[in-house]
Amino acid sequence: MPEFAAATDEDATAEAAAPEPHAPAAHSQTLSRGIRLLEILAETDEPMTIVELAAALVVHRSIAYRILRTLEDHGLVIRDSAGLVRLGPRLAALARAVSRDLQAAALPVLTRIANELGMTAFVAVLDRGEVVTLVSIESRQAHATVAQRPGTRHPLQWGAPGIAIQSGLNASEWAALGHADARRSQAGEVAGIGYASSHDEVIPGLSSIAVPLLVPGESPAALAVVYISSLHSPADIGAALTAAARAITAELG
Template sequence: MAAASDTPDGGSTPHSQTLARGIRMLEILAEAEEPMSIAAVSAALGVHRSIAYRILRTLEDHGLVVRDAGGALQLGPRLAALARSVSRDLQAAALPTLTAVANELTMTAFLTVLDRHDVVTLVSVEPSHAHAVLVQRPGTRHPLASGAPGIAIQSVLSEAQWRDLGGEHPRAEAAEARVRGYATSHDEVIPGLASVAVPLTVAGQPVAAIAVVYVASEHDAVAIGARLRAAVSTIARDLD
């Protein structure tokens, strides 16, 4: 049975289960580290393969999902075009600065925004002169409670925003990040990786953070945090 929700006129309207499953399929493919078979996607969705296939065909028709030569599924180019429209001004202002940060620190730099209980990557830039880099794909999401970008965003949320998040509660590290101006994490989102992030708040834009990710080592988090804080100032100034 479809769920119902209140509408402005006091009535209720059913949710579309098919649409919800299609959106969830896109999320599953975005979270996957490699293309997935239809069997794996249907299992992740918890539906029969025939249902997953019908959803897939619709998403393919709109260019949101494509299949490789072996028939495995991955996100399509149309989704990237749609994503560019999300917080367009913020993305445009952040891209040059993220590029400078990535090349200066020789680390992948990225912009994340708060999406309900998750943190989602909008823009990612890899350093141009590095032998090996870590990839942070746009569309990647992880819980607000995990990772440096999530902690950084937590550090600037108001009491009203926390109430809107329901059962979410700030981590102790969020208070520390508020004092020092940046957040750090190690082995949280991906084992073996570390991240440093700085919150970015601009009127009219979603709560955001810029971050870098790198193999956990002896990098100076304080110096990285200072560089990211300068980057945030540049982005905020360009958006004014």
């Protein structure tokens, strides 16, 4: 592929230049693009071509190719025989190390809750103004399950997990997020009723119940379920999640 070998990357020149005195520290554009490429692949259910990735990154194919080759070298992405790109197995190993203790404590509790309620149970954490799924378990008992993949993210202002996380933030923590939006009014109700609820917000047609999960040393989090329909009342689901959250925090000491 001659075009890839011959192309030059404007990043190299920009990053090699010495910073001006007192200038703000420069960010690595190449690193940022590499991370964004991983995010793009994580957000799609299908493998992508280099042309599609380049278009999504808004860069020339040669730049996308070089970023891709570096990520391949580290096992973070792989290409099949047709040249289609997907996330690599090395990412799974890295993901297991994120909040390792919290994941380990949550997994058996999530498994029990998912099967008792017939819903998908998950832990979501706050990440710079967004809610990110850390770990999830689908029910073995339900006729239809909802996939809530780890790494899935949505704005803090959306959905029951976001409301539950907001309810645990103090004024300084909220201000530090730099949110122009006001805190959801439902966040103030969580302390009274014990849980947050939403319907048709993050995913059309689905409902979610969540409770705050506050673990010292970890990002603000929520323990939640997502489902299509249920015979359980929101109050009963909230009570089950509250007990589960207590079990997780007790396990972590």
